[in-house]
Amino acid sequence: MxxxxxxxxxxxxxxxxxxxxxxxxxxxxxxxxxxxxxxxxxxxxxxxxxxxxxxxxxxxxxxxxxxxxxxxxxxxxxxxxxxxxxxxxxxxxxxxxxVPAIKPAAERTSSGLISVLATPGTVRRTYTRSLIDSFAKQCHVRLVGSDNLAELSERHLRGETVCNEELLTEISGCFLERDGRRTDIVVLACTHYPFLANRFRRIAPWPVDWLDPAxxxxxxxxxxxxxxxxxxxxxxxxxxxxxxxxxxxxxxxxxxxxxxxxxxxxxx
Structure with a gap:
């Protein structure tokens, strides 16, 4: 070309x-x-x-x-x-x-508990599982598929009202506590999601690193x-x-x- x-x-x-x-x-x-x-x-x-x-x-x-x-x-x-x-x-x-930023998340985590927030299609994809097998075997990686978050992001970006309860419903599955440890990194595995990152920070049950791939x-x-x-x-x-x-x-x-x-x- x-x-x-x-x-x-x-x-x-x-x-x-x-x-x-x-x-x-x-x-x-x-x-x-x-x-x-x-x-x-x-x-x-x-x-x-x-x-x-x-x-x-x-x-x-x-x-x-x-x-x-x-x-x-x-x-x-x-x-x-x-x-x-x-x-x-x-x-x-x-x-x-x-691709989901699983490798940098695995390199950065302190707790070993990582969540990947993605569309259902990305969660289902063999490609995503292979990234976990290749780079994050030593971590516990939770895949959280959101049906609605990309659309909520579009609404937010266009200036429409998106309430915190709607967002919390979509991200609450990312937060895991195990043996005194907590999720410390959430991979934003959809380019729509960083537009909501500041909202996520305010409503999250505890602080995490929201990993933006852009x-x-x-x-x-x-x-x-x-x-x-x-x-x-x-x-x-x-x-x-x-x-x-x-x-x-x-x-x-x-x-x-x-x-x-x-x-x-x-x-x-």
Whole structure:
């Protein structure tokens, strides 16, 4: 693909904006294209075969139209399911994936009790279990699947009311006490969740380290781009495409706060 194309950052909704924010900080001269497959949101509820097929088809179109220099899949559910298939189908484009930050959590924990807060799809994925087997065998890792937290995060980010009771219902399973020890790290295994991290801190039964993957993903993007990283400003604006083609002034204002101009899904 052309090295002058944008860096494409993909998520099912607004969660990947946490990664875009870090990427812009580390790569200030890159042109960024944010793509949200909001027509499929929440993708954690899709049957796996259907979701994999959708990802392969959608990325085929995106690559053909926008010729990105790199693609960041800022979604644990999409990448753990379809990452290998996408890399095989489109070998000319470097993909940067998102996986639960289980390795750094295992290296950082003092109590040995870690929780992974994720979508049900990520919790079910063999990829997640293999990360635990590879990097956290010495720890007790609790997988906590939330059906609603990604949607609650979207509502929060759009300025809608999300009450503490709703959030506590989703995160309470993360907190475990055993033999005088307590959970001390919660892995935020969905890019939507960091938008709620400050709320989590206020309502948590005790302090824990909420592990946000966004910075690590952005650092990996820097490594993947290497010498191809842009070294001077571009005249091209940073844009956002949503697959549902929303006509939503509130969304446009929200995206403008992230330096993005909302465009039609066909790239117009």
């Amino acid at each position: 052309g090295s002058n194309g944008p860096v494409l950052i993909f998520d099912s909704g607004l969660g990947g904006l946490t990664v875009l924010r870090e990427a812009r900080y580390l790569l200030p001269y890159e042109t960024l294209l944010y793509v949200a497959d909001d027509a499929a949101f929440p993708i954690g509820r899709w049957p796996e075969a259907d979701l994999r097929d959708r990802m392969l088809s959608l990325f085929g179109e995106l690559i053909a139209i926008h010729r990105p220099k790199a693609i960041v899949i800022a979604c644990n559910t999409a990448f753990t399911l379809a990452g290998d298939a996408l890399r095989k189908a489109y070998p000319d484009v470097p993909f940067v994936g998102t 910075e690590a993903i952005a650092r990996q993007l820097v490594r993947v781009l290497g010498a191809k990283a842009a070294s001077s400003p571009s005249s091209d604006p940073d844009r956002a495409l949503f697959t549902s083609n929303p006509d939503d002034p509130g969304l446009s204002r929200l995206l403008a706060g992230f330096g993005l101009m909302l465009s039609a899904a066909n790239g117009a």
